[in-house]
Amino acid sequence: MLSLAPEKVVAAAAEAAATSQPEATLLIEVEGVRKTFPGVVALDNASFRLRPGTVHALMGENGAGKSTLMKILAGVHEPDKGVFRLRGRDIVLKSPLDALEHGIAMIHQELNLMPYMSVAENIWIRREPLNRLGLVDHGRMNQMTRELLRQLSIDLDPESNIIDLSISARQMVEIAKAVSYDSDVLIMDEPTSALTEHEVSHLFRIIRELRAAGKGIIYITHKMNELSEIADEVTVFRDGRYIGCMQTERLERDEIIRMMVGREVTEMFPKEPAKIGEVALKVQGLTLDGVFSDVSFEVRQGEILGVAGLIGSGRSNVAETLFGVTPASSGSITVFGKEVCVDSPQVAMAQGMAFLTEDRKDTGCFLNLSILENMQISVLNGEHLTAGFVHQKTIDQLCESMSATLRVKAPGLYERVENLSGGNQQKVLIGRWLLTNPRILILDEPTRGIDVGAKAEIHRLISRLAGQGVAVIMISSELPEVLGMSDRIMVMHGGRVTGILDRSEADQVSIMQLAAR
Amino acid sequence: MAIANTGTIDKLDKGPLSKFRIPAEARIFMVLLGVALIFEILGWFLVGQSFLANKERLLVMILQVSVIGIIAVGVTQIIIMGGIDLSSGSVVALTAMVSASLAQTSEFGRAVFPSLTDLPMVVPLLSGLVVGLACGLLNGFVIAKTAIPPFIATLGVMVTARGLAKWYTEGEPISMLSDSYAEIGSGITPVLIFLGVAALFHVILSYTRYGKYTYAIGANRAAARVSGINVARHLVVVYAVAGLLSGLAGVVTSARAVSGQAGMGMMYELDAIAAAVIGGTSLNGGLGKITGTVIGVLILGVVTSGFTFLRIDAYYQEIVKGVIIVVAVVADQYRQRHRRS
Ligand SMILES: Nc1ncnc2c1ncn2[C@@H]1O[C@H](COP(=O)(O)OP(=O)(O)OP(=O)(O)O)[C@@H](O)[C@H]1O
Ligand SMILES: [Mg+2]
Numbered sequence: 125m126l127s128l129a130p131e132k133v134v135a136a137a138a139e140a141a142a143t144s145q146p147e148a149t150l151l152i153e154v155e156g157v158r159k160t161f162p163g164v165v166a167l168d169n170a171s172f173r174l175r176p177g178t179v180h181a182l183m184g185e186n187g188a189g190k191s192t193l194m195k196i197l198a199g200v201h202e203p204d205k206g207v208f209r210l211r212g213r214d215i216v217l218k219s220p221l222d223a224l225e226h227g228i229a230m231i232h233q234e235l236n237l238m239p240y241m242s243v244a245e246n247i248w249i250r251r252e253p254l255n256r257l258g259l260v261d262h263g264r265m266n267q268m269t270r271e272l273l274r275q276l277s278i279d280l281d282p283e284s285n286i287i288d289l290s291i292s293a294r295q296m297v298e299i300a301k302a303v304s305y306d307s308d309v310l311i312m313d314e315p316t317s318a319l320t321e322h323e324v325s326h327l328f329r330i331i332r333e334l335r336a337a338g339k340g341i342i343y344i345t346h347k348m349n350e351l352s353e354i355a356d357e358v359t360v361f362r363d364g365r366y367i368g369c370m371q372t373e374r375l376e377r378d379e380i381i382r383m384m385v386g387r388e389v390t391e392m393f394p395k396e397p398a399k400i401g402e403v404a405l406k407v408q409g410l411t412l413d414g415v416f417s418d419v420s421f422e423v424r425q426g427e428i429l430g431v432a433g434l435i436g437s438g439r440s441n442v443a444e445t446l447f448g449v450t451p452a453s454s455g456s457i458t459v460f461g462k463e464v465c466v467d468s469p470q471v472a473m474a475q476g477m478a479f480l481t482e483d484r485k486d487t488g489c490f491l492n493l494s495i496l497e498n499m500q501i502s503v504l505n506g507e508h509l510t511a512g513f514v515h516q517k518t519i520d521q522l523c524e525s526m527s528a529t530l531r532v533k534a535p536g537l538y539e540r541v542e543n544l545s546g547g548n549q550q551k552v553l554i555g556r557w558l559l560t561n562p563r564i565l566i567l568d569e570p571t572r573g574i575d576v577g578a579k580a581e582i583h584r585l586i587s588r589l590a591g592q593g594v595a596v597i598m599i600s601s602e603l604p605e606v607l608g609m610s611d612r613i614m615v616m617h618g619g620r621v622t623g624i625l626d627r628s629e630a631d632q633v634s635i636m637q638l639a640a641r
Numbered sequence: 642m643a644i645a646n647t648g649t650i651d652k653l654d655k656g657p658l659s660k661f662r663i664p665a666e667a668r669i670f671m672v673l674l675g676v677a678l679i680f681e682i683l684g685w686f687l688v689g690q691s692f693l694a695n696k697e698r699l700l701v702m703i704l705q706v707s708v709i710g711i712i713a714v715g716v717t718q719i720i721i722m723g724g725i726d727l728s729s730g731s732v733v734a735l736t737a738m739v740s741a742s743l744a745q746t747s748e749f750g751r752a753v754f755p756s757l758t759d760l761p762m763v764v765p766l767l768s769g770l771v772v773g774l775a776c777g778l779l780n781g782f783v784i785a786k787t788a789i790p791p792f793i794a795t796l797g798v799m800v801t802a803r804g805l806a807k808w809y810t811e812g813e814p815i816s817m818l819s820d821s822y823a824e825i826g827s828g829i830t831p832v833l834i835f836l837g838v839a840a841l842f843h844v845i846l847s848y849t850r851y852g853k854y855t856y857a858i859g860a861n862r863a864a865a866r867v868s869g870i871n872v873a874r875h876l877v878v879v880y881a882v883a884g885l886l887s888g889l890a891g892v893v894t895s896a897r898a899v900s901g902q903a904g905m906g907m908m909y910e911l912d913a914i915a916a917a918v919i920g921g922t923s924l925n926g927g928l929g930k931i932t933g934t935v936i937g938v939l940i941l942g943v944v945t946s947g948f949t950f951l952r953i954d955a956y957y958q959e960i961v962k963g964v965i966i967v968v969a970v971v972a973d974q975y976r977q978r979h980r981r982s
Binding site for chain 1 (some may be wrong): 845848849850853854856857859860861863865866867869870871926927928
C-alpha cells in the first residue's frame, strides 16, 4: 500500500475550497454521518456537500458506502448519527415520501418498477390524475406521460408494460419518473450501467438541462470518462469515509483512482496474448423469429470475442439463445465439432458453457439467500454430491477462495446477497460461473457496476481464463472494455451481425459505424 | 412539512460486534411457550388445574395435529419453492377412502371389493401412497406444463379429489378395517410418523441438492433456470413429494379412525399452510424451515387442546386461530420490509 499522504493533501485542499463557499448556497450538507448494519459499518464519519446548479459525482470502490449515503439522503435509511442540512436547515427524513416532499428524488441502483403495469402507471404512481368520480383518469395520465417523455425526447409508448421493455428502456422510465417529481435534488445511482453510449449521451443532455434549471444532481458512477464529461465536482469515498472532494476541471484520473483505492491500479487491463486453439463454438445461421436472424460466428479456445451494438441490437438475445434460455427457431450451434441442440440451460451447461446474464436482479441473484447459496447453485452436480447430499465442506472452501479472489466485500459467506452493494452482488454471480470451470464463457456486461480496481481484476481474470484455453464471448456496452479485451469484435445492429472486426482494425469509430448502420 | 429542530440523531452505536441475530425459530418457539403459558395460567384460574403438567393431554394434543403436521411438511417445501397447495385436505380424503377400501376384513358382508379383503397391511398402505403421489404429480404437471398458477391448479385438484372421494362409495363410509392396518394409526405411531417425516425433510431441505434447488426456485425462478436448474422437473418432483405426504396423512387418518369417510381432511390444507406460515415460512418463497413448521404445528395444537381444556366453545378457538394466522403473516411482511430497507 502507498502512503496516504498525497490524498490527505488533496482532501485538505478540497476542504478549504468547499468551506470558502458561503454556507447559504449549499443545497445539501451532510456531516459526520455514521450508519451500521449488523456486522458492517457502511458509513463512518461521512460528509458531503451539494451546491445548486451543479452535477456532483460520487465515486468509490464497491461497498464504499455510496448507495447507503444516498439512501440516507432519500429517506430510505435513517443514519445512526450525523447532521443533515437541507438549504442550511437541519432536517430528519422519516421516509422516502418525506424526502420527496422536501424535494429530493432518487433513481436507485437496482430498478424499482412494477413489471405488469404500464409506463404511465409507473411514473405517476401515488399521484395519478383523477376524474370527477375519483377514479384514475387514464387518458389524462397517458397524455401527461407523453408530454413528459416528449420533453425528455424519450421514445416510449406510455401504455406499454414495463415487462415488455428492455433494461435500458426501463432505466429511461426510472429517469423520467424521477424528473417528473420536479425536485431540487436528483440522485442518480449508477444510471448509466444499463445504458449504451447512445443513451448515455441522451441522459447527459437531460442532466445538463436540469443543471441549467438550477437543480443539484448527485451522480454515482464507476466510469472515469463520464466524470469530465458531466460532473462539476467529485467526492470520493473509501470504506465508508470521506476521502476528498475536488473540481473536475483540475481532475487527475490517477489521483482519483488512488483516492478511491488507496493504492496504484491500472485502470484497464489489456488482454494478454493467449494460444488460440481449436474452434470451441461455431454458430451458423442462428435465428430467433422476430428477434435476430442469421447470426453466424465462431470462437476459438483462448480467444475473446467481444460483442458490441446498441440496445435492441439483439446481442443479449443471441447470448440467451446460445445458452438455451430461449431456444433458437433455426440455425445450428456446434460445440467442439459436435452439433448440439441447445434447448435448455442444462444442455448448455453439460457442454461446458457458462452464462452471466445482464440483469443481476431479475435473472441473476437469489436476493433472499446467502452468498454461499448463490455461488454454489450451479456446481451442485456429480462431483460435489453423494446420494443427493451436497459436500458442503468442499464447496464452502471453493466459495471462500472464490470470493477472496474476486474480493467480495461482505462480513461472511452467510450474509444475504440482498445486503451486498451492487458491485459485490455482481462479483458473487461471476464467482458462480467461474466455479463451474467453463470451456465456453458467455459474459453479458461482466463489469456492470464494478469499481475500477475490481474491474481491472476481473479483466485480468478473464484474460487468464482465455490463457487457459477457455473461449470467451463478452458483450459490453463499454467500448474501451471491448476494444481492450477482445481478439475480435462482432458488431450487431437490428438483430443482424453487421461485421466482425479484427483487433487490429477495430476502433471506436469503426465499431460505431457498424453499430448504427 | 415537518422540519425537526435538531438534525443530530444519536442512536445506540451498534458496532461490527452486533453480529448476533436471533434465529427465526427461536422467536417462534418463544411464541409457542407464550401461548402455552397463557393456557397454563388461565387453567389455574378457570378450571383449577395445570395445562402442561399432564402427559396424557400433551400426547393427545400432539396426536391431534400429527396428520396436519405430515401435510405441513410437504406444504412447507412447496411454499418455500414459491408455490401453494390447496389440494392436500381432499387428497387425504381420497387416499383414506382408497386405502380403507383395500384394508377391509372379510368378516364384513358388504365390503367395497368383496374379493379384495384380508389383504396384508402393505397393500392399502402402498395404494394410499400411490394415490397421493398421483394427485401430487397431477398438481405438478399442470403447474409445470401450463401457465396456470398453483393456486388455481391445486384448487382444481382439491375439488376434483373431494368429488372422487365421494363418488368412490357414493358417499358411504368404509368401515371394518383390519387390525394390522389400524395399527398405523394407533397409540403414538402417528406422532412418530410425523416427527420422522419432519426430521427427514429437515435434513433433505438443508443438506441435499433437492433442498438447495427448492430454495433457489422460490427465491428467484428466472435466475434458477439460468443457473441450470431444470425448474419444470423440480416443480413436478416437489409437488409429487407433497402429494405423497398427503397420501401418507390420508392412510394415518383412516387407520386412526378405523374407517374411511369422504369428509375426512376437511380444511386440513388451510391448517397446514397456517402452520407453515406461523412457523416463519414466507409466502413469497425462498424462506422457511421445517423446524419452524413443526413449532407452528405445535402452536395450532396448543390452541386447539387449550380451548378444549378450558371448556370454551369451539367457535372461540377458530376465532383465535384466525387471529394467530393473520398476526403471523403480518409479522412475515414486517420482517420482509425491514430486510429490504
Ligand atoms: N441493508 C443492508 N444490510 C446489511 N449491510 C448492508 C446493507 N446495505 C448495505 N450494506 C453494506 O454496506 C456497505 C456499503 O454498501 P453500499 O451499497 O453503500 O456500497 P456502494 O458504495 O454503493 O457500492 P457499489 O459501488 O458496489 O454499488 C457494504 O459493505 C454493504 O454490504
Ligand atoms: Mg451502490
